[in-house]
Amino acid sequence: GSGGGSGPDTDSLVISANAIAGGKNEQEAKWIEEWVIPNFVEHKKEKDDVDVDVSFDASGVDDEQYKTKLALDLQGGSGPDIMNLDGIWIGEFAQAGYIKPLTEVVTQADFWEGWDQIPEAVQKLGSFENERYGIPAGTDGRVLFYNKDLFEQAGLDREWQPESWDELIEAAEALAGIDGVTPVQLNAGTAMGEATTMQGFLPLLAGAGEHIWDKGKWRGESDAVTDTLGLYETIFSDGLGDPLLQQEAQGRDKSFEQFAEGRIGILLEGDYFWRSVVHPELGIAPMEDRDEVVGYAKIPAIAPGKGIHGQDYASMSGGSARVVNPETDSPELAFELLTFMNSDEALKALLEGEARITARTDTNADVLADDPMLTFVADEVLPITAYRPGLAEYTRVSTLLQEATASVVSGNSAQDVAASYRDKLEGVVGGAGNITN
């Protein structure tokens, strides 16, 4: 790794990701250990006849904790050679000088043929201020999941695609008639953490027509912000959502459990929910009849055509990027490994035939074919999706948004909450000059 290889003859590299065998993101961990490393070593041997020594620092913790550890490593001038960073960390790490644009680290950066396979929108995941810092590893999209059985029970169609927030509310009101069922689960509050922002406020805000960060400024008390909070108000004050669930530390887990038990009608989540939560075998809240019961629909704009860029629908995407540590001893080799990990072949090996949205269009075309849901996301959602700003302040803004939704859920009016959100925002982003309405 950086700070000294194991010898003059063999270069050594360290990969780090928040993944571990037998635990969190097990698949990725196994892939790195069992596929990437041996294949890359062999590949180098064959190609250049050099021995490389690649190792993997596994971990399986909260993202914040993983981030903290990486940051501590990097500020001390050490750290792994290749690391997985969440897309939104790119900015703050870049600002701190922990990572550098790929072109500054590696001469060959722009000449990787894989770039062509990654859509512009997805490339933003690994970029900051129009510079590429890393290669996106994968992405996702947010949709509305719903329970077809419950819809039928409520007298609604099993196939559903709302076109506006009003239609969403209508469906919810119909669901409200069923005993013991929460019509909508819209994440809110601080206990949900980033899920509130990412699987709640931000996609809705995009549907109301705005980005939280635009042209160098943060959104304050804009109409779209107020409207979005207004939707929360409608849902939670009319008994369409469960306010208490939003406050529980394990609220999100419980919402999954409840959805799987057929006690929630509509749920705004990412495709992760489909793959890892209600998956009949691998899920943590498995639904044996997932394919029959769980429906999905794009998140509607407040009204048709009122979403960002005049869209009818909106979504948000996240995902991580793999980055080269600028302090690495062998940047070219590291970049070679990085591109190796992002090759079509490698990604397919990672998925082992399982469906999952990758950053590469060529790969997606093959692997998603069998999964209608993920195809749906790749084809219909990704083109309209948006990304969070990768800035150091974002975390704190996100916290403010969480607090704002919590405040609405507990009964304050959207108007008042929006105003007080703006006030607090000033303190967080360094004054009114950085805020726009």
Add this chain to the structure above:
Amino acid sequence: MAAITTDRLTKVYPGGVRALDEIDLTVEDGEFFALLGPSGCGKTTLLRTVAGLEESSGGSLHIGDVDVTRTPPGSRDVAMVFQDYALFPHMTVAENVAYPLRIKKVARAKRTEKAAATAGELGLSDYLERRPGQLSGGQQQRVALARAMACHPSVFLFDEPLSNLDARMRLEARTFLKRLQRELGVTTVFVTHDQAEALALADRIAVMESGRIRQLGTPSEVFRRPANTFVASFIGSTPMNLLDGVVRPRGIEVAGELLPTPPEPAGRLVDGEKVVYGIRPEYLVHSPTAVPGSLAGEVRVVENLGHAQLVTLEGPAGFVQLVVDEDTPVALGDRGFAVPRQDRALVYRDGELVTSGDPTGLAAAGASGTA
């Protein structure tokens, strides 16, 4: 004031230890009564059962005419002074003395006054504002007494009240205590393992051994005529010499020497039977030259008793101790002869005193004699 009567009072501790074994005892009204015995014999247990701090496992207990067997300690009208005095270190002397009154909800002014008066009687007036830690052992003991006296109980119970004092203070406190009890006239039971203390202070003594009373009587009864070898070896500032002997027609043969039979058991011994011949060191007269009917030996230890000497002779009868006048020269290694005072020698058979058959002699053990 009240007498204390126990009837087959028994205490068995949870572990199964039978600390009191059917104790029958009457402590007369106004009497100064000592409980004496070796460590672990049940003295403290008896005292605590009287106080109500331990519940009896059987039998009954009266104080005055009232059956208090099941009465809680606070309602028995007794006061107890503990071995460590149990003075509350955070309270001043005045507060300590007034404490029982405070618990009895006596008004502040009244109790301050009463406490000051009681403390004054015991010469503590100058120390009222001090804390126990700032007092000498003797003063502490008086504070504990004052506290016990403060609410005029009908019975005082003392558990080894003097054993924490140093030798000199113990003597002073002893005299003081005796005088005080005489003046107050309150029924008092006190526990000690120091026979000298018991002899000096008590009107009557009960000598206990493993939960039973082995002898009960006045100090001189107990001292002069211990009812059994246990009491004999326990009482006396120097323990009684207890020598194995065999009854012969003209005396008792001890280690080959024929000692004259004491008058009392004279007619009650059977020729040839094995007995124990008991004689106190104080009643052996020293002789530097051989005398018939004496115990011979070599001087092994000489201990100075102040105005006298305690001499240990080693001879055929084993170790024999005798008290010799301070002016009599005795040197280590000398040969010496100890001549018993015949009227003070006692004979024990199977551990029990052989008496003239006079019932008072036997009655001393078990029944409550007159004081």
Add this chain to the structure above:
Amino acid sequence: MAAITTDRLTKVYPGGVRALDEIDLTVEDGEFFALLGPSGCGKTTLLRTVAGLEESSGGSLHIGDVDVTRTPPGSRDVAMVFQDYALFPHMTVAENVAYPLRIKKVARAKRTEKAAATAGELGLSDYLERRPGQLSGGQQQRVALARAMACHPSVFLFDEPLSNLDARMRLEARTFLKRLQRELGVTTVFVTHDQAEALALADRIAVMESGRIRQLGTPSEVFRRPANTFVASFIGSTPMNLLDGVVRPRGIEVAGELLPTPPEPAGRLVDGEKVVYGIRPEYLVHSPTAVPGSLAGEVRVVENLGHAQLVTLEGPAGFVQLVVDEDTPVALGDRGFAVPRQDRALVYRDGELVTSGDPTGLAAAGASGTA
């Protein structure tokens, strides 16, 4: 074996307490030496300074011919028995006794054997595998002794070795200790505040008061001729009567009664001067009828001493105590008269004994006499 000599030995504690004030003292080789005095007089400090546990603030200390003033305790070849015995609670008796040998790196087999032998001498063979907590007080004391003996030191130091035992055991242990020291012949210094213990055991006694030695002599010297009123009131199982008097041509007037002047100070008293007339209770003879030259009073307390009685008279001279034979009837409230044995009365002027000017009388205080 070795003598102990101190030369102006001084110990000032950090707080400024002068616990030893220029002590000059010689303990002869093989002597059994007692340090006696009231609580806080510096006895323990002196012992600990000899052991090396306290560093002296001034003066010097020799054991044998070696100046050990600055030698660490482990190298002084002394053994100390603490008041609480300081037996290691986690070691068995055998391990405790063997501990000094272990420190001296004696091989395991050898030290086990030696420890067993020493313990055997003290009758502890049956308890070798027990822990101290499972022993009675007397047994514990013997273990502490055995441990001290195990490495054959040249000096034994005992700090109140008997004070944790009950009254009966104390007597037995006393005799045992005396015999043991006699047999071993090791120089022994022991601390006590019990004068009876000191008199009974010691070859010589040093009586201390606030860091100074007030008298030094054999037990009978100290008992019969206390050099000052402090020692006089401290020594004796019943304290000496000290009565204020005025010198008259034909005797000493005490509370209006003329008592004959003792022979010794006779020529050294000035007519009309104030003195203190000292007489032990043992040397006062009781008379139920008035006798000239006697102290009169009413019987206030009678304490049974076993074979005698201690009677307290209250009269014009205040309280006077006397020892009366057990057969003499004395009742409370009687009038009694105490006749001094003239040859045993002492006279103190300004707290110091008035002597015949015979140097031996004075020499008892301060210089080291013969054992």
Add this chain to the structure above:
Amino acid sequence: MLLIVAFLLFPALWTVYLGLTDYQLTGFAAANPQVVGLENYDRALSDDRFSNSLVLTLQFVLGSAVLGQAVLGFAIAWLMRNRVGALRRTVEALVLLAWILPSSVITFLWIALLDRDGGTLNALLNTPGTAWLLEYPMVSIIVFNIWKGAAFSMMLYAAALGNVPPSHLETARLAGAGTFQQLRDVVFPRIKGHVLTNLLLISLWTFNDFTPFLLTAGGPENRTEIMPVFIYRIALESGELGFGAAISVLMLLINLVIALVYMRLLRQRKDAST
């Protein structure tokens, strides 16, 4: 000693220094931190969240440590003082178990216990649907912390009660004193030193206890955002290490005040007993 200097003194002082900077883990401020003097302190003292968390922490410490652990621990120690055998061993073992189990495990136990839907407590009390952690968040973490920490107080007081001479209690009983009077007049004055040691340690520990975060994540609506949770969020979730360090120092100062109060009481006792 070197260990203490290296791993205690040195990091502590460094933290104090960090508190004077605007250091952050990421972003521009990570690249070149500026010394901003007392600005962090200024910010903290005028921050509602700080004062909120201070008030909560004081409630938490007072409720769970001073009142809860100390009182429950004492009560158990007092009632068990004369007992021997299986009952006492069982009680002590259970109480101690709560103390030694890792906090990440016991939080799961409590989440399961207090769960809204299938929680054992709701089943027992027949109060289905009560979300204890939401409706009574502070009470919940206080009870939780009592459960978790009572063992220390229990052990300490058990030892302390062993030092109360029975004769003192009995003197009071003979005078007719009831249990309350015995505690007030005899036991408490006697074990004051232990009480203060106990309070000092458990207050300090509780003040620094992060475990409630695992139970409530500071919520709902920051209603359980006690100081360590606040610091965790500032330092770890927001990466504002300078600010976090400053708050740590403030926390230390508050601890100091508490310690001084205790020591004052201690001194009073010392004066009183000589």
Add this chain to the structure above:
Amino acid sequence: MTSHPDHAAVPSASDAAPVAVATTPSGPPPPDAEHRRREAQRAAGRAGARKAVAGIGFYTFVSLVLAFFSLPLLWLAVAPFDANPGLSASLPEFTLQNFRVLWDNPYAMRSLGNSVILAGGTGLLVVAFAALAAYALSRVRLPGRDMLLYVLLLLSSIVTGTAAMVPLFNLATELRLIDSQLGVILVLSGGLLPSAIFILKDFMDGTPRSYEESARVFGASPFQIMRDIVVPVVRPGLATIGVWSVAQVWGNFLIPFLLLRSPDQYPAAVVMYTFYTEGGQANLALISTFSLLYSVPVILMFLFVSSRYGFRFHGGIKR
């Protein structure tokens, strides 16, 4: 018993009757004897009732305490054997599958071993250093020694907090203690020592000096005194501290996570976090099972220590 006016006066010395004459209690009892008897009986009755109430109260309280302390543990006993556990302690669908899965996990079992190393190492270090320091502090009269302890205690509260992670991390980096279990042990020890010293000092203060002094007179060196006398005598205290610090380390996540690199070295506290999904959801089946495994060693240690060495405080500041 209320006061009795008729014997309030102390008889003067002059009218004290000779005690030898005993007054036999014959004839009718004095007028207030009847009153006293009733009073005593009533008191006895009241006491009986109060005792019954106290007995009921005692057992109620003990039952409540037992329930309070055992209820939460229920889940730990049930969930690991449940095929599909939720947060409710319901009757399980019995399975041992969860244990199988953990057994096959590459880190789970090993992490328990690592925890033992870290906790054991820290425990030993803390016990050893705390014993030495507490002994020194207890025996040496240092001006301001108590103050020093308090200051250390307070500083330890900073160092165990989150905000000190940068200094600790950089310190470990400088000392090349990253990815070393020793580093974790040292850092953790630093934070635990003050409390440990504080508690142990009480034990030391409670040990009679005469033990050491008698060993000194025999010529024992300070080391020998420590080894032969002090350590065995304060063993319950050492055991307490040992268990306490082991429990502290056992549950500590942040420090080992930050300072260790290779998952092979992770202790159980860190590995426990791996049983969450990429979305942060707990895999309750594995977590409950692992919780049980994770708890067993500390419970065993506690049982061992408490049966072997006793588990008691001497406690309290003695002045």
